[in-house]
Amino acid sequence: MKSVKQKISDMASTAKEKMVICQAKADEKAEQAMARTKEEKEIAHQRRKVKEAEANMDMHMAKAAHAEDKLIAKQSHYHVTHGTHVAQPAPVSAPVPVMGHGYGHNPAGLTSVPPPAYPPSGQHQA
Known part of the structure; x- marks a missing residue:
């Protein structure tokens, strides 16, 4: 059985359709009167x-x-939204710190990444 709100909304939609059809018929008569x-x-x-x-x-x-609005309202108690999951964007890497006294003031060839404190595994310093 339809809800009252849905029934009234449907009646309003039907009334609007009938008004548009009536206007279209009037427009047709006017166009036909001017047609040669x-x-x-x-x-x-x-x-x-x-x-x-x-x-x-x-x-x-x-x-x-x-009808969809009625269905959503009818089933809203099934979709409890206590902990709504929102997809998090991918992490953005932080900018590399710059050596020197300001942005872009490193001498050519220098990087802001410090050298490793110990040699990589498998290599020994002589």
Whole structure:
């Protein structure tokens, strides 16, 4: 059984569709009154059909959205969000510290990474 809110929303969508269709019919009559050839009258008729189809599609899309809202509200107690998981971005490496008295003032060829305190494994200093 539909909820009251969904039923009222559906009725509003249907009323809006009927208003759009009525406006499309009025526009068609105005275009046909100004039309001079049979082809222009047919174009006006086809435009009305397009507007009616768009209104019908919009009404059905709105009804689907109303049903979805009802479903979400109905199942909201199943989706408890006490500890909502938010994906964390990948860590960003910190900039390398610069030797010298300011940024970009290292002499050419120097790096800010200190040499290792002991030789790598497998190599012995002579």
